[in-house]
Structure formats: C-alpha cells, structure tokens
Amino acid sequence: MNPPQRILVICLRRLGDVLLATPLIRSLKQAYPNAEIDALVFAPTAGVLAGNADLHAVIAMPKKGQLTLVRQLWRRYDLAVAVTNSDRAHYAAWIASDKRAAVGSLNTRWKHWLLKTIVIHDPARLHTVVQSLLLADALGIPRVPEVVPPRPADDSALDAVLGSNWRNRPYVVLHPQPMYRYKAWTDDGWRALIRWLTAQGLRVVISGGPAEHERAAVSALLAKLDLPLDLPSDSVIDVSGRLPFAALTPMIEAARLFVGPDTSVTHLAAACNTPTLALFGPSSPVTWGPWPPGWDGEADSPWRLAVPFQRIGNTGILQGDHGRQIGCIPCLQEGCERHLASPSDCLDRMTAARVIAAAAQLLGSRAPA
Secondary structure, eight states, X not given: OOOOSEEEEEEOSOHHHHHTTHHHHHHHHHHSTTSEEEXXXXXXXXXXXXXXXXXXXXXXXXXXXXXXXXXXXTTOOSEEEEOSOOHHHHHHHHHHOSSEEEEEOTTXXXXXXXXXXXXXXXXXXXXXXXXXXXXXXXXXXXXXXXXXXXXXXXXXXXXXXXXXXXXXXOEEEEOOOOSSGGGOOOHHHHHHHHHHHHHTTXXXXXXXXXXXXXXXXXXXXXXXXXXXXXXXXXXXXEOTTSSOGGGHHHHHHTOSOEEEEXXXXXXXXXXXXXXXXXXXXXXXXXXXXXXXXXXXXXXXXXXXXXXXXXXXXXXXXEEOOTTGXXXXXXXXXXXXXXXXXXXXXXXXXXXXXXXXXXXXXXXXXXXXX
C-alpha cells in the first residue's frame, strides 16, 4: 500500500500503558516520517505525551459527548492502531480507519473481522513494550524499542517548587506511594532509606501523584521521619502532586538515583536513563518491569519472573522474597487479599537493608556495614 499520511494510535488505559506505547509511535514515525500521527488517550493520561516530537496531536477521550468524537474520527485516518486489548480501543480503530491493526484476543472471532490485522495479547510471556512492537512487525516496519519521556516547555514548574538552583545540589528522587496499596512498600522502610540517603549527603525529593489519598500518605510518612537536627532544613522536599507529569522528566534526569514501586513514574525514570530501582511484589516484572534504556526489544522480555534482584545496565528490579519457597512471588494477583487496597506480604516483609544495598549498588557506593 502507499505510505499512510494520517495515523491514529489508540491507547485507552493508564499512564504507564500510554508511556510504554511510545516505542510503537516512534517506530511508526521513523517508518513514515511524512505522516501525521495522532494519539487517542483518556484525558488524565494526555500529559504523558506532552512535548512528544513524534506526534502531530493528542486527542483526549471525553467522559461525555463521545458522539462528537465519533464524528471527528470517522474514517479520518489511513491507518488506526490500537495498542491495548480493549473493546473501546478496538471500536475506535474501526471508526477511525478502514485499515486497522490491534492487540486482541484469540477467542473473539468477530474482532478479527473488525480489526483486519491482529496480534495476540500474551501478557504472561511478553513485556508490554514488546507486545506493542509486534504491531510494528505485523505492519512490516522496523521496531524502534525506545520509550520516549514527555517534555515540559520549560523548567518554570520545577523552579517554583525546588528553587532556581535545584540542579546544583546532588539529589535522589523517591516515589513512595503507588496508586494502589497492594504495590506499596512500608513507610518504615522508606524512612530508613531516606535517613541513609541523607547521611550520604544527598538531598531527597519525594514525588507522588495528585490524588488526595496519595498526598496524605506521603505527608503521614514524612511526619514521622525523625532526621538528625544538624541536617539542612531542605534535605527532604515533598513535591508530590505539585508538578505536571512532563515536569518530572528533567527532574528525574538530573537525579543520582530513583527508587519507586511498580508505577508509571518508575517507567519514566528508566526512560530518563537515570539509575532506577523498582520495588516489585505481586506484579510480573516480565510484563511490567521498567524498560532498560538501550534494550534491543528482540527477546520476549528483558526480565525474568522470579529473581530477588536483577539488573540490566542502570535499571534494577528488587522483588520481595518472603514465601518464595512456595512460589508465591510474584503471585500476579492484587495482593494477599486480592483487592486493590490489599497488603502484600512480600512487600511488607522487604527489609530496608535489602533496598539500601541495591540502592548503594546503583549509586556506585557502598552500603553501610
């Protein structure tokens, strides 16, 4: 076929899913440099694509008035690509173009007719980035396995919360609160890590989402921090909920280290090529491990399913190990009680000593005896 001039990439999921779709977007742009590529995403995730040079426009899916969107999209594109196994994304692809490709399921025959070209959703075996790049294979274009972080227009948001000289003092970024409890490490563990980092002469910047419960959780964690009195008053600074997602990119790029749970900001940190330590419990690193910069994308996943600490370049994954003898890590469930607010024993029992030792390794320093 003639090279497409207008392409729509559809990713109607969460922040991390949208960020991990950027390798496919880059693959399409490099294969079709003259094409205008738009992305259709949920409005709260649009910031993940801010400043993305591969895109012509970002279209936010509204909560209401979707009929207007249907009219806007109707057969407007030469190619529509849905990167998630979602009915809504598949319908959007059908609306947008008569040439469609999507990630889908084997047991839904009607979708094979609806989507024209389909690659089978296989999260147990494939990393999310590799899954989306199978669409590049199906379209006959080269893979470009590079996660592209968003970019702010300038550093004004960072200057406002960190001060204009924020780059002049070495610091690390910690992201202690995931959206859901079952992915969370303990407050006591984070406090021990913060105390160790500040003892190394590093400033600690705490990032976090804008949700009220996330900000409250960060405030509660820091309220009981108990740092030495001789430390500068700004040794720990809380910027949770105070920055747009794109502003996190330059902040993390200049950091000495990032530590966080299985969350979108951890994926961002790895994409920034900052030494990144991801704390994993029930989640599968095969599917959701942070994408290591420079990974060629040829294997099914950069990561193995159950290794206490694995590292590729400056990206590391530390898994909880309690109960490994009965094979429950990772359980691939929503915590021990199987719901979003559940505790996860593997993370609750992850010791600060293990996290500090892994952080020290990524910092290139030595953990205390």
